[in-house]
Amino acid sequence: MFDSSNAGGDASHLMWQSGRRERVFKGPIFDVCTVVRTSTDGRCSTFIEVESPNWVTVLPWYRREDGKPMFVMVDQFRHGSSTVTREFPAGVVEKGEDPLVAALRELLEETGLEAKSVKLLGNVSPNSAFMTNRSNFYLVEGVRLVSSQNLDANEQLDVFSVPVQEVIENMGSGIYDNGIMMIALGFFLREAHKRPELLANE
Incomplete structure (x- = not known):
């Protein structure tokens, strides 16, 4: 069964650290950026972020x-x-x-x-x-x-x-x-x- 002992508790082990960010597209209603992130267990990858006004x-x-x-x-x-x-x-x-x-x-x-x-x-x-x-x-x-x-x-x-x-x-x-x-x-x-x-x- 799934472990519910930490439900709503410490989630620091799930946090990824942000590295290099680059804007790859600038548009009239949103921009697109890439960001390199590293997980707490050492995995590293590049992710997409869409930057839009609130x-x-x-x-x-x-x-x-x-x-x-x-x-x-x-x-x-x-x-x-x-x-x-x-x-x-x-x-x-x-x-x-x-x-x-x-x-x-x-x-x-x-x-x-x-x-x-x-x-x-x-x-x-x-x-x-x-x-x-x-x-x-x-x-x-x-x-x-x-x-x-x-x-x-x-x-x-x-x-x-x-x-x-x-x-x-x-x-x-x-x-x-x-x-x-x-x-x-x-x-x-x-x-x-x-x-x-x-x-x-x-």
């Missing part, structure tokens, strides 16, 4: 007039999958920008909304196997429409209000096919465990 995802929550909890979401074409996906407003943190400021900026640019309250739900590595950036997730409440969209040159988004329960039932399938949004929903459900009113109809 990301933000914003979950705009409100309660409809009939008491149903809703999310504001956007539909857009994604060039990696060549499909249209439904997502929470999201984007990159610009150099020197605070992630919270970036989140509210992306919300305003993509939807025209401002929020009365903001809470950081979590901050994780989107793919620790080879990516070096972090992804931040914010719940915003008390949203109100204050402007039209202010999109980047190559952005084209449709904005929708979607019942929270519909998002929960469909996330990870069909148009809800962006894995980062699954992470966002996981953080939301953890928050809803503490605040059941986020899921309840009134």
Whole structure:
């Protein structure tokens, strides 16, 4: 059987020491580097790292007039999958920008909304196997429409209000096919465990 005696304990024997790092590709949205690393048992190899700006995802929550909890979401074409996906407003943190400021900026640019309250739900590595950036997730409440969209040159988004329960039932399938949004929903459900009113109809 597997040894559970050290679960959550000392993991120093798993750490690899970093050596020479070299940038082999510089692109508009990410760079690629190689890094030489050596394990504690003496193995040495070259690995790939993708350096990308940090990301933000914003979950705009409100309660409809009939008491149903809703999310504001956007539909857009994604060039990696060549499909249209439904997502929470999201984007990159610009150099020197605070992630919270970036989140509210992306919300305003993509939807025209401002929020009365903001809470950081979590901050994780989107793919620790080879990516070096972090992804931040914010719940915003008390949203109100204050402007039209202010999109980047190559952005084209449709904005929708979607019942929270519909998002929960469909996330990870069909148009809800962006894995980062699954992470966002996981953080939301953890928050809803503490605040059941986020899921309840009134």
